[in-house]
Amino acid sequence: MSASRKHVIIIGGGLAGLACAVRLHDAGVRPLILEASDAPGGRVRTDAVEGFLLDRGFQVYLDAYPEAGSLLNLGDLDLRAFKSGALFFQNGRLHRVMDVFREPRHLLASALAPVGSISDKLHVALLKWQIGRMDSREIETHENLTTLRYLQDAGFSSAMIDGFFRAFxxxxxLERDLRTSSRMFEFTFKLFSQGHATLPARGMGEIPRQLSARLPADCIRCAAQVAAIQPGAVTLLSGEQLTCDTVVVATDATSAAHLLPGLENPEPAWRSVICLYFSAAHSPIREPIIALNGTGHGLVNHVCVPSDVAPHYAPAGQALISVSVLEQPEGLPKLAGLEAKVREELTAWFGDQVAEWRHLRTQQIKNALPEQAPGSGFTGPGFRDHGGILVCGDHLWSASIEGAIISGSRTAEKILQSS
Ligand SMILES: Cc1cc2nc3c(=O)[nH]c(=O)nc-3n(C[C@H](O)[C@H](O)[C@H](O)COP(=O)(O)OP(=O)(O)OC[C@H]3O[C@@H](n4cnc5c(N)ncnc54)[C@H](O)[C@@H]3O)c2cc1C
Structure with a gap:
């Protein structure tokens, strides 16, 4: 069958599903995305609330992502970069640790910051050089350890691991144990070294919006939850049945396991996060940089002021503050009383101004990132053929925007090759 006559149904309009659809559409195939929620984007969406742009959980786009960069029009996203480095809260104040190769004027402050020893900082430089020279394909072949073990083997001190790496x-x-695969560490470390963490000028939701705009309007159906599938046929929750040549399951890992009993991982594990948004008359940071908790205790992991990075995130004359709280060993903190505890903790970071912040919204994101234990991800084709049904998504390559787009794009290639 010629590619242009092929009919492909894609279940899920997150970045994997959108990438698959755009690649197919560009090659002359007419895909149909069935998305359960009210709009495409999946885990990458932005809500406009009282003139503020609230991303659904703090996330960044790394402008060195190769596959995402080849699919997206980065110029139109108008990416705004964070500074290369971070502020660490330790010993009662914020210390600056910068990438001194890019911000040499901060060499002395970074060297003197009590975040790791001089030897640790030289190890960072060495790792930057070693990983920077690696081809991405080489990372895929590396021994798969936990990130903690990898950093210990690389010679970093416990103080550096606890004060810097666990926070960053x-x-x-979205976990501080550093139990994530060392391949994921190498992948992100390389991309942070090669480029910048950025935010699209008008919110992370512009990424799926741009991809959706490249598809004819009738290629995406929202509020269309799929209840059952078989090769070549899909049944919606409403009872409506649709047929096609190929079905692609581009949902998150848990939804894929429900739709396809017998899939390798029936109970995927997730990492969760709580994001609290506040507005203020002034930014507590006043520069495009992330602030991290380097104390090793407390609820808050990181604080960012998106409006310092991209001014459209807040109305003129106001600042938008995003605070991320990770799962603790005993689980995700309870929402009741959380705002007060976060304010109390951040008063030590920023002083009494915290009392003046206005709470805008608290988002609890239970299924934020699929667990990426050593041995998972960065291997195989990036999608799965489950009895004639193709499965893609971030859980099949890496838990990232790049991972979702790689997985969706490779699934489209597979369909086009077999046309
Ligand atoms: C808080 C947070 C922070 C993150 N930080 C970063 C970061 O800084 N940088 C980065 O690169 N990545 C980050 N990520 C990860 C990144 O957002 C995800 O890896 C990526 O968006 C996953 O895309 P996906 O298409 O694979 O899955 P999803 O986005 O989950 O899309 C799946 C879609 O399938 C739909 N669906 C599910 N079941 C059905 C059904 N039965 N019928 C129809 N539709 C269905 C869902 O509604 C959803 O829209 C973060 C994620 C979160 C949540």
């Missing part, structure tokens, strides 16, 4: 990578992996 806690914000990326």
């Amino acid at each position: 990578y806690g914000g990326i992996f």
Whole structure:
């Protein structure tokens, strides 16, 4: 069958589903996305609330993502970059630790910051050089350890691991144990070294919006939850039945396991996060940089002021503050009383101004990132063929925007090759 006559139904309009659909559409295939919620985007969406742009959980786009960069029009996203480095709250105040290769004027402050020893900082430089030279394909072949073990083997001190890596990578992996696969560490470390963490000028939701706009309007059906599938046929929760040549399941890992009994991982584990948004008359940080908890205790992992990075995130004359709280060993903190505890903790970071902040919204995101234990991800084709039904999503490559887009794009390639 020629590609243009092929009819493909894609279940799920997150970035994997959208990437798959755009690649197919560009090759002349007419896909149909069935999305359960009210709009495409999946885990990458932005809500406009009282003139503020609230991303659903703090996330960043790394402008060195290769596959996402080849699919998206980054110029139109108008990416705004964070500074390369971070502020660490330790010993009662914020200390600056910068990437001194890009911000050499901060060499002295970074060297003197009590976050790791001089030897640790030299180890960071060495790792940057070693990982920077690696091809992404090489990372896929590396021994798969926990990130903690990898950092210990690389010679970092406990103080550096506890004060720096647990906070910085806690914000990326959404866990502070550093149990995530060392391949994920190498992948993100390389991309942070090569480029910048950024926010699209008008919110992370612009990423799926841009991809959706490349598809004809009738290629995406929202509020269309799929209840059952078989090769070549899909049944919606409403009872409506649709037929096609190929079914692609581009949902999150848990929904895929429900739709496809017998899938390898029937009970996928997730990492969760709570994001609290506040507005203020002034930014407590006043520069595009992330602030991290380097104390090793407390609820808050990181604080960011998106409006310092991209001014459209807040109405003129106001600041938007995002605070991320990770799961604790005993589980995700209870929402009751959380705002008060977060304010109390952040008063030590920023002083009495915290009392003036206005609470806008608290988002609890239970299924934020699929667990990425050593041995998972960065291997195989990036999608799965489950008895003629193709499965894609971030859980099949890496828990990231890049991972979802790689997985969706490779699924489209597979369909086009077999046309
Ligand atoms: C708080 C948070 C922080 C993050 N930080 C970063 C970051 O800084 N950088 C980064 O690169 N990545 C980050 N990520 C990860 C990134 O957002 C995800 O890896 C990526 O968006 C996953 O895309 P996906 O298409 O695989 O899955 P999803 O986005 O989950 O999309 C799946 C879609 O399928 C739909 N669906 C499910 N079941 C059905 C059904 N039965 N019928 C129809 N539709 C269905 C869902 O509604 C959803 O829209 C973060 C994620 C979160 C939540």
